[in-house]
Amino acid sequence: MTETKGARTSARLVEAMLELIQARGYAGTGLNTVVEHAGAPKGSLYFHFPEGKEALGERAVELAAGRFRDLLAESAAAPDGPATGAEGAGAVVWRVIDVLARMVEDSDYQLGCPVSVVTLEMGAQSERLRDACANAFDSWITPVADHLAAHGRPLPEARVLATAVVSTVEGAMIVSRAQRSVEPLRCAAHAVTLLLDGPDATTPKAAS
Template identity: 40%
Template sequence: MGVKGEETRARLIAGTRALIEAQGYFGTGVNHIVAESGAPRGSLYFHFPEGKDQLVAAALTQAGQEIEDLLNALAAEGVDAGALTRRLTEIFASRLERSDYAKGCPIATVALEVAGTNEPLRAVCSAVYGSWQRVLADRLEAEGFGPLEAETAAGQALALLEGAVLLASVRRSREPLDHAQHAVLHLIGAKASRSE
């Protein structure tokens, strides 16, 4: 694929990401994606022959990978689990505030919509969340948690933050995220102090 083709594909993914996060899967049609991306309709089916679901899967995967890469980079620098969760909280809070509480977690809106109705997209969302959880669990293990304890604590931390994104959006306030972050630090700190 040439440079122009890659640029068109990238525009389609970027447009889809913006739309599905703000409007959800069901609120975003192919015509919306074409208009948002500025790409010809035929290009959508050239790059994504399976249509909307394939494009949404690519958008979710890319969004999830960006956050996973950031968390991995921080972990590689030796940043502790508390700082990792603070950074994830700030990412979500910043996205909410910049979008007037329309966008927080780039996966959550679609995940909530498709979990019971669209198995391929549910699996993509699950894989993204799983990758974030794994980064945090690995960091917790490096800090002295056992493997099962680390996996459990990382899952609890992610659940707290994701739930807080929903509450922050509904309340139009970052306060639920700040409270969730405090709870996560308590969870991690309490466990870490018991394992010493």
């Protein structure tokens, strides 16, 4: 089905909101700036998002959540990945962290996780945005838990470990930005591999 002009405009607005949240934060992103960044017609924002900034922020969080799920799926489906049985359960998470480390470094430490940004800024002020962020984190925890369960972990234990993994990665991204170094993310990758695969696990090499 061909995407309509309105759908394309709506998508550009959501994309612009996501990019600006990453660079400026939610509170620092004004709606006029979003419209300008998206190259959208004036008045289009309230046409597509009559409920205003919270509705647009919710969609941006959903977009970020979907992209991270795609990254998880792509990492799990890598030809030399755990599906072949050749690697431990931590290899998928290692590959994901490697991609995140390069993203943070390439942005000169300006870009972080928009979901954590919105959670920290708005979690106590907007139930709508808090729910969107909670759902985003859960949408990452669940596939990681399923991956661990496929590697033999009982599902309740897999859920606990997956929650710890996602929390570790989120925290490492914040510390990496503060220190202007990807070393915290590399340390997180190593720690997750030890947690999931044990002290004898072979840690993959970071991509160049």
